[in-house]
Amino acid sequence: xxxxxxxxxxxxxxxxxxxxASVLSAKAEALAEQAGCPLVLRKVKVLPQDLARPWAQxxxxxxxxxxxxxxxxxxxxxxxxxxxxGVSPALEYLTRALASGRHAVTSNKELIAKHGAELMKLAxxxxxxxxxxxxxxxxxxxxSRFQYDLVANKIGGIYAIINGTTNYxxxxxxxxxxxxxxxxxxxxxxxYAEPNPENDVEGIxxxxxxxILASLAFHTEVSPDDIYREGISxxxxxxxxxAQELGFxxxxxxxxxxxxxxxxxxxxxxxxxxxxxxxxxxxxYNAVLVExxxxxxxxxxxxxxxxxxxxxxxxxDIVASAREIRLGVVAGSGWRLGPARVIKPMSDVITRxxxxxxxxxxxxxxxxxxxxxGEHQISISSAIQELADPVAETAxxxxxxxxxxxxxxxxxxxxxxxxxxVKEIGNFIRVEA
Amino acid sequence: xxxxxxxxxxxxxxxxxxxxASVLSAKAEALAEQAGCPLVLRKVKVLPQDLARPWAQxxxxxxxxxxxxxxxxxxxxxxxxxxxxGVSPALEYLTRALASGRHAVTSNKELIAKHGAELMKLAxxxxxxxxxxxxxxxxxxxxSRFQYDLVANKIGGIYAIINGTTNYxxxxxxxxxxxxxxxxxxxxxxxYAEPNPENDVEGIxxxxxxxILASLAFHTEVSPDDIYREGISxxxxxxxxxAQELGFxxxxxxxxxxxxxxxxxxxxxxxxxxxxxxxxxxxxYNAVLVExxxxxxxxxxxxxxxxxxxxxxxxxDIVASAREIRLGVVAGSGWRLGPARVIKPMSDVITRxxxxxxxxxxxxxxxxxxxxxGEHQISISSAIQELADPVAETAxxxxxxxxxxxxxxxxxxxxxxxxxxVKEIGNFIRVEA
Numbered sequence: 001x002x003x004x005x006x007x008x009x010x011x012x013x014x015x016x017x018x019x020x021a022s023v024l025s026a027k028a029e030a031l032a033e034q035a036g037c038p039l040v041l042r043k044v045k046v047l048p049q050d051l052a053r054p055w056a057q058x059x060x061x062x063x064x065x066x067x068x069x070x071x072x073x074x075x076x077x078x079x080x081x082x083x084x085x086g087v088s089p090a091l092e093y094l095t096r097a098l099a100s101g102r103h104a105v106t107s108n109k110e111l112i113a114k115h116g117a118e119l120m121k122l123a124x125x126x127x128x129x130x131x132x133x134x135x136x137x138x139x140x141x142x143x144s145r146f147q148y149d150l151v152a153n154k155i156g157g158i159y160a161i162i163n164g165t166t167n168y169x170x171x172x173x174x175x176x177x178x179x180x181x182x183x184x185x186x187x188x189x190x191x192y193a194e195p196n197p198e199n200d201v202e203g204i205x206x207x208x209x210x211x212i213l214a215s216l217a218f219h220t221e222v223s224p225d226d227i228y229r230e231g232i233s234x235x236x237x238x239x240x241x242x243a244q245e246l247g248f249x250x251x252x253x254x255x256x257x258x259x260x261x262x263x264x265x266x267x268x269x270x271x272x273x274x275x276x277x278x279x280x281x282x283x284x285y286n287a288v289l290v291e292x293x294x295x296x297x298x299x300x301x302x303x304x305x306x307x308x309x310x311x312x313x314x315x316x317d318i319v320a321s322a323r324e325i326r327l328g329v330v331a332g333s334g335w336r337l338g339p340a341r342v343i344k345p346m347s348d349v350i351t352r353x354x355x356x357x358x359x360x361x362x363x364x365x366x367x368x369x370x371x372x373x374g375e376h377q378i379s380i381s382s383a384i385q386e387l388a389d390p391v392a393e394t395a396x397x398x399x400x401x402x403x404x405x406x407x408x409x410x411x412x413x414x415x416x417x418x419x420x421x422v423k424e425i426g427n428f429i430r431v432e433a
Numbered sequence: 434x435x436x437x438x439x440x441x442x443x444x445x446x447x448x449x450x451x452x453x454a455s456v457l458s459a460k461a462e463a464l465a466e467q468a469g470c471p472l473v474l475r476k477v478k479v480l481p482q483d484l485a486r487p488w489a490q491x492x493x494x495x496x497x498x499x500x501x502x503x504x505x506x507x508x509x510x511x512x513x514x515x516x517x518x519g520v521s522p523a524l525e526y527l528t529r530a531l532a533s534g535r536h537a538v539t540s541n542k543e544l545i546a547k548h549g550a551e552l553m554k555l556a557x558x559x560x561x562x563x564x565x566x567x568x569x570x571x572x573x574x575x576x577s578r579f580q581y582d583l584v585a586n587k588i589g590g591i592y593a594i595i596n597g598t599t600n601y602x603x604x605x606x607x608x609x610x611x612x613x614x615x616x617x618x619x620x621x622x623x624x625y626a627e628p629n630p631e632n633d634v635e636g637i638x639x640x641x642x643x644x645i646l647a648s649l650a651f652h653t654e655v656s657p658d659d660i661y662r663e664g665i666s667x668x669x670x671x672x673x674x675x676a677q678e679l680g681f682x683x684x685x686x687x688x689x690x691x692x693x694x695x696x697x698x699x700x701x702x703x704x705x706x707x708x709x710x711x712x713x714x715x716x717x718y719n720a721v722l723v724e725x726x727x728x729x730x731x732x733x734x735x736x737x738x739x740x741x742x743x744x745x746x747x748x749x750d751i752v753a754s755a756r757e758i759r760l761g762v763v764a765g766s767g768w769r770l771g772p773a774r775v776i777k778p779m780s781d782v783i784t785r786x787x788x789x790x791x792x793x794x795x796x797x798x799x800x801x802x803x804x805x806x807g808e809h810q811i812s813i814s815s816a817i818q819e820l821a822d823p824v825a826e827t828a829x830x831x832x833x834x835x836x837x838x839x840x841x842x843x844x845x846x847x848x849x850x851x852x853x854x855v856k857e858i859g860n861f862i863r864v865e866a
Contacts, residue, residue, distance in 0.1 A: 023585055023727065027585060030587075031584075031585065033769070034584045034769075133582065138728075139725075139727060139728035139729070139731060140728075140731055141574070141578050141581075141582035141583070141731070144577075144581065144582060145574050148574075148577065148749060148752075148753060149566065149574035149577060149745075149746070149749050150574070150745065150749065151464075151467045151748075151749050151752050152456055152460060152464065152744070152745050152748035152749055152752070153745055154463075275713075277710075277713060277734065280708075280710060280713055292572075292745065293741075294456065294572060294741045294742060294744055294745035294748075295571075295572035295573075295735055295736065295741070295742045295745045296572070296735070296736050296741065296742060297734075297735060297736070298572060298573055298574070298733070298734065298735035298736075299732075299733075299734035299735065300731070300732070300733060300734075301710065301730075301731065301732035301733075301734070302728055302729070302730060302731035302732065303728065303729050303730070303731075308726075308727045308728070308729065309727060309728045309729060311585070311727055312582075312583065312585050312586055312725065312727035312728045313582070315584075315585035315727075316581060316582050316583065316584050316585055319581075319584050319585070320581060323764060327760075327762045327764070328762075329760045329761075329762050331756060331760070336466070336467075
């Protein structure tokens with residue numbers, strides 16, 4: 001197909017959609033050279049309130065429609081860009097775009113994590129492309145790595161900091177010694193966290209992204225519901241003090257492993273050795289470490305969110321789609337889903353643990369704790385006891401264990417909680433090497 | 434074109450060629466699924482001595498030929514993989530492969546750096562692909578980033594640790610306080626450095642790789658000869674002591690910048706702030722930091738050499754070529770070279786500097802040094818004086834400057850060398866932020 005131009009239909013004119021429109025306009029010449037022909041924005045599906053946005057002021061009013069029927073009636077749209085977010089109505093609109101034979105590009109992690117498999121199948125049947133590079137890691141090139149660069153590898157593990165909001169909060173807690181709520185408040189002031197921060201701080205956003213990465217890496221459909229999840233809201237400044245003392249950073253890590261028999265997928269805070277690369281990823285930055293049998297470790301780092309980095313990935317996907325349209329071929333989504341895999345139950349997961357206990361300040365307490373842990377096949381790697389409160393006659397004890405099974409640790413915790421010398425289980429956090 | 438299989442011709446059966454052959458065989462089924470049809474090794478051009486290599490013992494003898502005519506006479510070769518290295522005869526063979534209408538894959542950085550533009554043109558005329566992902570950064574996905582993921586970006590800078598041998602040597606010097614020659618000897622023992630290490634330690638290898646990255650990033654032909662180059666052999670354990678004291682790591686950095694008017698390309702040791710990500714890249718690992726106007730900073734990290742990571746990139750290129758052959762299209766090399774660009778002369782480059790001088794241990798020396806620097810528009814950020822030798826009545830002074838122009842620093846150095854109080858200019862190293 002030799003086309004004079006490729007038409008773009010944009011759904012959504014929020015910060016991402018607005019930035020994509022701005023890049024398409026400001027870089028029209030360079031993008032035309034990359035794509036092989038001009039990329040022309042033909043129609044923008046907006047909400048009435050979008051028309052007041054500053055970037056909308058710079059665009060031709062004739063591009064806008066609030067009517068989805070009018071949007072799809074535009075005959076010159078070859079590529080539909082979905083920048084609405086969430087599942088509804090994005091799923092309906094994207095399905096309709098693919099069903100009408102248009103290529104599609106989206107940055108919608110929730111949509112791809114929950115409905116990626118069905119959308120890919122539809123795209124395949126329709127002979128069009130569906131691209132979603134921006135759905136994980138913003139501008140960091142990630143998705144295509146699994147589809148192209150790493151295809152010769154058996155992927156054994158993914159270790160990812162893929163939520164900038166939580167990483168920003170954890171960085172402030174570490175550097176400034178503040179507690180979770182004040183770090184969160186600061187993140188909200190700066191616009192890094194939503195007024196309702198649950199999606200980020202409870203790790204939900206990370207499970208969407210991990211589901212996408214794990215599905216790609218392991219060639220099986222991994223749903224967000226398959227992923228064990230803990231957020232960062234229970235972390236205290238005390239945990240950060242001990243982490244620093246012991247040579248660790250605390251990060252919210254998304255972990256996926258494949259041991260051939262089963263796959264392991266989980267999102268929770270971890271202690272990471274402070275000299276590891278992931279421990280150095282601070283602020284709103286993201287990083288994804290991938291282990292493959294040939295490449296060993298590769299790591300991708302960058303800004304995981306924000307309109308500019310996200311537009312970089314969305315526009316790259318538009319250019320790739322345009323090249324396919326021009327060449328008249330579709331390389332396929334690369335979402336090669338094989339049979340369902342067994343997900344390892346969290347109770348079977350093996351890690352080391354950090355354990356912080358408030359205890360009665362009297363002799364022999366560590367011995368009692370060690371006995372309970374030992375009875376559950378958990379051995380102690382190191383222990384420190386400090387911060388005694390002479391008035392309350394309490395102290396704090398921190399234990400780092402050797403590798404142990406989660407179910408043994410949970411049983412031990414339950415039993416520790418019953419000891420009269422244990423006032424409170426302050427926290428327990430998994431330790432990754 | 435609907436093919437039952439894609440034929441591979443492999444030139445060279447050294448460690449890289451041997452590993453590629455091994456992956457094609459061991460992962461035949463998974464690769465066939467990725468490529469859309471089986472990838473079959475049809476012929477291997479070997480040297481007589483290759484036949485004794487352990488991996489050659491496992492391969493069918495009928496695959497081997499020492500005769501390049503016999504290699505090219507094999508009709509079932511669709512993709513030629515060049516794993517010979519160096520320019521001659523690799524250039525001749527690769528040219529012949531492309532001229533005969535075969536797609537080509539190479540890991541040969543010297544060849545691509547010196548002859549990439551002409552080879553890409555030939556591939557374009559022949560309507561075949563020429564891929565070279567493994568030429569820079571081993572298994573780290575890099576080359577395709579500029580051709581796909583970052584296409585919407587104006588690339589402003591590249592900061593790269595792209596030679597594992599020198600990074601290994603520098604890491605040992607930093608950690609163990611040993612001098613260059615003993616760290617080199619250890620690298621040679623371990624096989625990380627060649628018996629003749631010049632290509633690595635003098636930065637030549639890094640200039641090949643930087644030439645490729647800069648050509649891709651800036652859309653102009655950058656030759657290795659355009660690149661200012663200094664190696665690591667003049668670094669001493671003294672420099673590492675001061676670096677640590679001042680909060681810096683020392684790395685051999687390949688730097689490319691584009692300020693729109695001119696481009697700046699250089700390879701030399703630098704002081705990097707110890708809390709920067711690149712400063713944390715230790716041992717044989719490589720990392721490439723790319724700055725784009727949309728993505729801000731992205732960093733790619735991994736093993737930059739070695740047969741396994743290199744085979745990951747070579748086989749990914751083979752799969753990508755096979756997909757193109759199957760689809761009957763060629764996306765093009767992405768090596769879009771625009772007009773020649775002005776290369777900034779090294780004398781115009783502006784950086785901060787670390788300066789180590791052996792001086793006479795008497796009052797007023799720092800004042801004299803500061804005067805000379807000041808006369809050349811160089812101001813001092815910090816200075817330390819120590820290690821006085823009471824017998825020889827000498828001391829050492831170390832200065833970190835503010836930003837200054839290279840030509841001013843060179844004039845100042847020349848004048849400092851003439852001061853009677855300056856016994857020797859110990860070293861001077863550029864400081865990057």
